[in-house]
Amino acid sequence: MDNSSSHNLHVVMLSSPEAGHVVPVVALANRLAEQHHVRSTVLLVTTGAPSESKLMNPPRERGLVETIWLPPVDISNLVDPSTKMMTLMCLMMREAVPVVRSAIAAMDRLPDALIVVYFGTDSLQIASEFNMPKFILCTSTAWFLAMSVYFPILDEQMKGPFIDESGHLKIPGCKPVRHEDAVDMMMDRDDQQYHEYLRIGRGLSLSDGILVNTCEDLEAKTLQAFTENDAMNSVCKSPVYPIGPLTRPVESTGFQSDLMDWLDKQPNHSVLFVSFGSGGVLSAEQTLELACGLELSQQRFVWVIRPPKKGHVNDALFPDNIEGTEDDYLPEGFLNRTKNIGILVPTWGQQVEILAHPATGGFMSHCGWNSTLESIVSGVPIIAWPLYAEQRMNATFLVEELGVAVRPEVLPTKKVVGREEIEKMVRTLMEHKDGQGMRDRMMQLKTRATNGLNEGGSSHASMRKILSIIEAKKNATN
Structure with missing residues (x-):
């Protein structure tokens, strides 16, 4: 591999500090380096929280991948304790535009393209200023992207709050979305995050293309809607490129070696992994029921446990803000x-x-898309426990479309899930033939999804198309 970056395309990627964005951005940078010899500079907008460093894997191609930590921006005059996380992210990324512009202008060589995450569309103007192609990275599903692109139309069609509507939200060419599965940002027309989501939906077609962290083998029907459905084409003007799965690599770092030693001693597929992501915190009552359900199931488990926090609505941004010991809850x-x-x-x-360890046989997850993809590439079926954002859509997709997950009868955000139901779900996944069927289907998905990343695969081919566009623009400019 030629690590002399002067002969390579140079792509700048802008990420918000949200874990769901940082992880796929870094994964994309590494893949561009390893498979396509493309130089990447990752610009990371930061909050100053110590936990942010845990999200960043060191680049595996050090000559071709650089990370620049942008200084935190001050949005204190724009928010209050009730401000929702999506609004926070949008404001933070909007206020960071001058810092992003300065960082790009100061580079020894101007980039050949700009890729921004979903919350960073305000920075697309910078690409226009520097006359380079501009792309958006959707770090969730194609289904979520379709709903986001079509949301301005839904906004015109629907009267009153979305949460009061019955039936389904119809999206051209796609599986309808139940109102109870709709994203939080759609629920309150009077909340700023509703208008931020609407603004993003209108701006998605301002790019030269939308990269989405999925693949043909996971969402063939939805992806087809972007190319063949006239109603969808009328609102989504930008071509959509499935380039996933973008996931963190398995690293043998020695960290938590006692845990790995314990897993090494367990039978294959015998351990349930329980984790609800960087911002996933259960109530004290639900934590108690979960503990009792795990104990009743008599199954082996590894539980990444997060104590109840101090109650601030923005704590999901700052996972170090915890209190209490295990004996308290x-x-x-x-x-x-x-x-x-x-x-x-x-x-x-x-x-x-x-997830990659042979002993792991199931994953109780909040169904964030990063975690979902990591489970898929490890071949591990899921107990779906959605908490916020698009996680309810992801859970429905896993259960109803892919058949690789089981979920509670009532959403955990609406009702405390009792210990008996938890025991039943755990036993179903870990002991019963239904759970084995999910595991078999997940292993098939793993093979197909990872094959798509290789030379000749669908995701690899999509990435080549994007790079061809960038190369053509570069050559025309020169």
């Missing part, structure tokens, strides 16, 4: 009774390594 004697079958990991877990 777990059943009395739980640790002693489960010491031979379960391990608690405080706050942060080595997720991709745990």
